[in-house]
Amino acid sequence: MSEVGNVAVVGLSGSPAASSKSRVLVAYALARAAARGARVELVDLAALPADALLGRGSAPAVAAALDAATRARIVVAGTPVYRATYSGLLKVFFDLLPQDSLIGKVGVPIVTGHDRGHALSVDHGLRPLFASLGATVVAGGVYGTSAQFQDGKAAPELLQAVDRAVEEALALAGGAISRGDQNLS
Template identity: 45%
Template sequence: MTALLIAGSPSQRSRSAALLDAVGLRLARRGAPPEHLHIRDLNPQALLLADTGHRSVAQAVERVLDARVLVIATPVYKAAYSGVLKVFLDLLPQTALKGKTVLPLATGGSPHHMLALDYALRPVLQSLGAKHILPGIYATDAQVVVTPEGSHEVAGDVAGRIDDAVNLLVTETLRPAVSAPAPATHFAPVPFSQVRCSV
């Protein structure tokens, strides 16, 4: 697995999920189709009881460990990221994000809540060993419109920041991992008769 999009909203249709979809569509267009993980679909009892042996939780943790890039989206409630996301992050091993690049996304009712990305979520991602945390993308409710049919529209300035972030993910993290040639592990043996030296 290369990129994993993690939806941290308890709702099936939400503005934070719309931001996540916007990132996913752009990654797919750039030749890096991501996988999706909706925390709300995991067994709720296993999450609340921190049952890391439960199949749904264990599989979700394994998917995080396998990913090179994580895009994590959450609504902001009372100046903090969602409780659903908090419970899941608490179940991850301490070095679960080691060597990974993370793009945090958040939505909230007011611009005043945008600091939740830097002061609430970023420290947790750092404590889990994330190699590189991109600048978070925050959008207010007015900047993300979700229709009853499930489609969405993202305001131009937010869409531009998403474009920049996806470009960075593809060019600096995802594409090099796909296109880089495998390093040579050894040289072919050279017969002694072909060895030439000069003094």
């Protein structure tokens, strides 16, 4: 596999859980991108100050996280399904991102839910969330169920789905590079 060069990839973990399945998949996605030569950063939204996340004042850690997300070429967003869609934690972070701030960037949705009943939260929840800020979203979003995790480890077919999503994102980001868009980092 070829190196992708200096592509910046940010992974957002939108689970408040201390031990999180979706965070495992986000971390795996970043590891795969790093193995291809990308610069990667994991932002654990649960570790950010809640008041600033809710817009009640500001905090350097939240400003840095927003900066990382808006500078990255690829944004991987991981979340548990909560009440049939993404977590409130992920939503409040997206609400703080400036309008159009993801134009020209590639979004990778990763969702874990208890079972497949809410698998469409990838397409009905995260995909329009990304699109509302201008991101191009990979065709192959990732959805994992509780049964696909054992002792905190994801099943091979789930990891393969993440592999495919990362490869697609890198290919789309490479297309943006070859089009000569200088505004993207």
